[in-house]
Amino acid sequence: MLGSLDTRISSLAKSEAEDARLELPVTNPETERKNITRAPCATCSAHNEAICSAINDCDMDDFARNVRTRLVKPGQSVYREFEEAKFVFSVVSGEIRLANLLDDGRRQVTAFKTAGEVIGAQQNGYYQSDAEAVCDTVVCQIPVKALETYLKKMPAMQTALTEKVLEELQELRHLAILLGRKTPVEKIATFLIDRAEKSGSETENEIKVSLTMGRNDIADFLGLTIETVSRTITKLKKMGVLEVPSNHSILIKDRVWLENLAEGEK
Amino acid sequence: MLGSLDTRISSLAKSEAEDARLELPVTNPETERKNITRAPCATCSAHNEAICSAINDCDMDDFARNVRTRLVKPGQSVYREFEEAKFVFSVVSGEIRLANLLDDGRRQVTAFKTAGEVIGAQQNGYYQSDAEAVCDTVVCQIPVKALETYLKKMPAMQTALTEKVLEELQELRHLAILLGRKTPVEKIATFLIDRAEKSGSETENEIKVSLTMGRNDIADFLGLTIETVSRTITKLKKMGVLEVPSNHSILIKDRVWLENLAEGEK
DNA sequence: CGGCTATTTGAGAGAAATCAAGGATAGTGG
DNA sequence: CCACTATCCTTGATTTCTCTCAAATAGCCG
Incomplete structure (x- = not known):
């Protein structure tokens, strides 16, 4: 509900974010072991x-005082389901997976x-999923109490947050369609197209x-087994839709074809 | 995020709601054909x-003036995906299914x-799903513009709405686990347990x-075919977990057993 | 009662999961 | 820098479910 902020700013500034891992904030001895620093x-x-974009310069200093930045190593968790939700997190760089067991x-x-993106949605004071880093990741830790204060003070931040939550709703709806009604080929194709749109780097004729x-x-995201994921990627490779230069990258050779596959058009 | 309103009020007042269908608001000739009346x-x-519970008595009259009640017949749609989202709806009685094609x-x-419950979540001004009545249903139609005004004026309403949205997030997460990782028996069992908790009427030893x-x-909700749904219900019937007095009702004979089946404990 | 729709049941095919190796990749320590 | 190990990924063979197709039965409304 509410105003319809245009959310398509998200494809910008991605390459900068990549670099952020290298120029991590200076740690001080006291918090070193936990990799937590002043934001x-x-x-x-x-x-x-981020939702912080809604904060004006005057309030920014105050905000920064309440907030901590945290480096999370691959596999480490930011929070767990059923844990008391004291913080909301904004992802600064890297990638977090949300999962339920x-x-x-x-x-x-x-x-x-x-x-x-924002993680840490809670109900009745408890987190609803496990949140774990997929790779080296930096998150910004905002105490719920402080956030509530800011939301009241800054309607723009409330709007931005609402927008994030509605985005999340939409993504979960899409996930439901995918999980409930799509074939493995459609699932993988959809996944790759979504990722390409979110963060793909497009050159002349490939992404x-x-x-x-x-x-x-x-x-575990697509509701398949690891074998089926592998076989399906191989299948798409053999069809010529994509190439697999390494385990951690995919080259989309025919975007339109892949998009059609994602929608089930044979 | 935000405050953690206790949401477990929802099991109350369900029986009253059932009656609402019978005592529909009086229609006036002008709006008769569209089944729309003053709220x-x-x-x-x-x-x-409903989120209206956050409105105090003084504002209620004003609110009622902006809002319309609408009767929706089984199969009729309240709104469609991609349609311009001019209203948010609060379900008064009956049942609405949200679906994507x-x-x-x-x-x-x-x-x-x-x-x-509230339906009509939108992004960029368009609805994200089709909303159709499952049975005779009454919805309350709130213009987005008006709602925004009220939300600003009444923080309690904003909180109530946020709480609804977070509930919806949680439900979609549960649906994702169900669709991606549960077996047909677990799906049906989960579905029935959820419904029992939401609106089941419990007698001595059955629900x-x-x-x-x-x-x-x-x-289409559980990501199965109609045949598999039928077969699975029959299977549970033969196991003695439940009885099927009619096509539109189920008697849970062994709640604990069904709960265990829902979680995958054989 | 008759016709329509919804549901159940059956038989068979197909697809993804499971079980089981084999190969590649990355990270470690010599 | 390279060998070694652990992990990750791919591939193959087989089994098991669920879907599909087809038909019968049951429920509902006029």
């Missing part, structure tokens, strides 16, 4: 896409979140998509 | 669970919404669950 909001590479270990990844996550994560 | 907020059966007609139902929707809707 360098002033120079944040994700600023323009069944008792017997089956897993469903519900989203991959990159720079500018390079980088996969920070492994086949396992892809399988 | 009878003062006597609304869904008031306590693929080009070739495959369908994924993403939610069933009952009294007190009656009413199914307003047909097998087709259930299939």
